[in-house]
Amino acid sequence: MKLIPALLAAAGTLALTVSAHAQEADIRKALAERIPQMDKIDEVRPTPMKGLFEVRIGTDLFYTDAKGNYVIQGELIDTKARRNLTEDRIAKLTAVDFAALPLKDAFTIVRGDGKRKVAVFEDPNCGYCKRFERDMQNVDNVTVYLFLYPILSPDSAEKSRNIWCSKDRVAAWQDMMIRDKAVPAASCDTSALQRNLAFGRQYKITGTPTLIFANGTRVPGAIGAAEVEKRLAEASTDTASAR
Template structure:
């Protein structure tokens, strides 16, 4: 029995060393052939035999074992009907809800407000306006709205006018849902600058970007049905952790 355990341990060690050698060789080959790729943060095998994930930051590529071919695209598990690339990127870009600087957002509470979602939006974003109109159909939720002016020069001005308004929620919804720009206002807008810094740190490059209570990040103007689905998933994940 002891001999079998020793043999199994030796086999595991050999496999581990082999995997490390494979990873090192793949890193070396890609660095030599495509130096403009930059520093490779991680190499690991995928669910598909012979295919490796090559990660640079939150960007995911795929390669064969020898680094002769590099693929930029999505890996789909047809049996499970899952986009494995999307799942992986969601994990890489997840933001713990507890890490969000909620003091730099304003809140919109609907119904009992038990469910939570944070949204980064630019006032000049057409997709954000479509999203906001859809969001009117979602109830029993607290929305933490982070002003994130990245699209055009006057995005900062409009964001300031909302942040400094007497009623931020009314000013925001007037602009995004009813196409009525807020009145000029001024106050301390350091919170908006902190939002921009937070977004750069976490690579929030487009609006709207949604972050749910389970840390899942969703880019783009998803409809109310998708928001409901994500809120339910977040609630389920939170319950299972507790």
């Protein structure tokens, strides 16, 4: 007789699944009809808040009710857990597999034993990048994979070319970013810079500096040495536990 409860439970699960799919379809249809910009929704899923659904378009998040009658653009906060659920979700969506980084298109800056790793996308005309580079002088035992990412101006592309084509890329980079010295004009194959731009578009890297740590965590914007140390420690712990 145990078969009957099992069948009832399975039927209940199936009904919930069908209902969830129907609800998602209703939301997609309503929003596409009423807001043309939302005609290509990547994902609809329930949030921890009853009756509220997350609508994802790329890495942009919106919230709506079960009928798609209202749309909220903002942050969802779990006050009990004291967590920003929107930030947590975006962090997962924008995480980059460190192993997927095209490291051949970067140059490396090694300090100390170089055991800890971080990749950074930077524009030579970025003032925040210059501040970040000065702060990074206080971080030891790290390998920095520096991706030149000229997005601010045509001059950024020229400066990136001169750095990439220098005999000593690290020295040229530090001359420009730390010592405010001009880098002599140089020329070479700069297809790596174009690949960096394509990679950034794919992963929606829209500002500099953007940091990617070994555990896939992405941090947009300049952070100080103490925060870099904290993130490197977290990445080392996550990487070790994943083995």
